[in-house]
Amino acid sequence: MDLSKYKMEDLFLAALKAETESQKMYMTLAQKTENMLLRNKLLFLADEEDKHLKHIERMFRKETGIKKVRLPTSGPVPYLAIEPPRASLSAVKMMGIAIEVEKAAMEFYGDFATMFPVGSDESFLLAYFSSMERGHYVLLGTELDFLKKANRPVPMTLA
Amino acid sequence: MDEGMKMDLERYSLEEIFLTAIRAEMDAKELYGALSKRLENVYMKDKILFLAGEEEKHRSAIERLYKKKFPKKKLTVPKRTPVPLPELTLPEKGTPVSVVLEKAMKAEQAAKEFYEAFSTRFPEKSVERKLLIYFSNMELGHFRLLDAEKELMAREEWFDTEWPMMHAGP
Numbered sequence: 001m002d003l004s005k006y007k008m009e010d011l012f013l014a015a016l017k018a019e020t021e022s023q024k025m026y027m028t029l030a031q032k033t034e035n036m037l038l039r040n041k042l043l044f045l046a047d048e049e050d051k052h053l054k055h056i057e058r059m060f061r062k063e064t065g066i067k068k069v070r071l072p073t074s075g076p077v078p079y080l081a082i083e084p085p086r087a088s089l090s091a092v093k094m095m096g097i098a099i100e101v102e103k104a105a106m107e108f109y110g111d112f113a114t115m116f117p118v119g120s121d122e123s124f125l126l127a128y129f130s131s132m133e134r135g136h137y138v139l140l141g142t143e144l145d146f147l148k149k150a151n152r153p154v155p156m157t158l159a
Numbered sequence: 160m161d162e163g164m165k166m167d168l169e170r171y172s173l174e175e176i177f178l179t180a181i182r183a184e185m186d187a188k189e190l191y192g193a194l195s196k197r198l199e200n201v202y203m204k205d206k207i208l209f210l211a212g213e214e215e216k217h218r219s220a221i222e223r224l225y226k227k228k229f230p231k232k233k234l235t236v237p238k239r240t241p242v243p244l245p246e247l248t249l250p251e252k253g254t255p256v257s258v259v260l261e262k263a264m265k266a267e268q269a270a271k272e273f274y275e276a277f278s279t280r281f282p283e284k285s286v287e288r289k290l291l292i293y294f295s296n297m298e299l300g301h302f303r304l305l306d307a308e309k310e311l312m313a314r315e316e317w318f319d320t321e322w323p324m325m326h327a328g329p
Contacts, residue, residue: 037216037297040212040213041213044205048202051201051202051205128202128311131311132202135304135307138307139303141303143300145296
């Protein structure tokens with residue numbers, strides 16, 4: 001994605017918004033999942049998104065000089081909007097949504113990293129976040145493959 | 160990872176298989192615990208601690224299954240796994256993190272195959288079988304997670320070196 005046409009502030013806000021929503025999504029999914037092991041995994045992912053959020057917040061303040069973060073409901077930077085998971089949604093569908101979100105985040109951070117000088121802390125951190133989102137994608141992908149193959153061998157339904 | 164590989168557990172008793180699972184989970188947890196202490200990168204440290212936590216949950220679940228299956232036996236965990244699996248000795252000082260990761264990946268691959276084979280010792284629709292298949296898949300997830308970290312490490316030389324932003328708390 002070509003991010004050069006966007007203001008730095010908008011890019012940060014898009015990242016903050018995406019991390020906030022991802023974190024919420026994983027928390028909701030975790031609460032609705034009966035499988036303890038999967039719940040643990042989702043809480044781990046929520047925690048990683050929360051850490052990203054805090055790092056991005058710090059970078060946002062440093063780069064823009066704006067102290068108070070006001071998350072927009074929408075912005076110029078396109079990102080994957082996350083609909084709150086509904087109880088009727090199957091685990092497979094939810095995993096599918098989460099995977100798409102992670103894929104988009106991976107690409108976004110990869111491109112965002114290039115907006116900073118090569119070798120800078122910022123470029124470094126954003127590239128690392130991109131890799132982490134890839135890790136999430138892989139983790140969820142393994143889970144999804146299994147769900148599809150095994151036809152719910154352990155409780156996966158939503159409460 | 161060769162996902163089609165199958166482990167043959169025919170010659171082992173069910174008890175030996177259980178004890179192997181318990182010992183292997185204990186060793187894996189210990190390895191991840193030791194590795195996490197060596198890491199400066201707080202993100203990776205958390206990831207490794209997460210894996211240690213998952214292995215601990217596996218051990219506890221397998222122990223419960225063991226007690227259900229052998230209610231009259233006292234559980235004595237052997238020092239080595241009765242079924243040969245990649246050894247998970249603690250890394251010596253100075254061992255590069257990449258080497259430990261590779262070792263862990265081999266163990267995760269073997270664990271995935273082991274649980275798959277273990278599951279076939281139980282009836283097709285039994286809870287035990289489903290749980291062991293799920294564990295097999297979890298080990299596959301661990302393998303892939305470690306693989307992603309290793310790949311990152313190959314790309315970025317800073318992987319296991321100190322980097323201020325990584326261990327500053329949020």
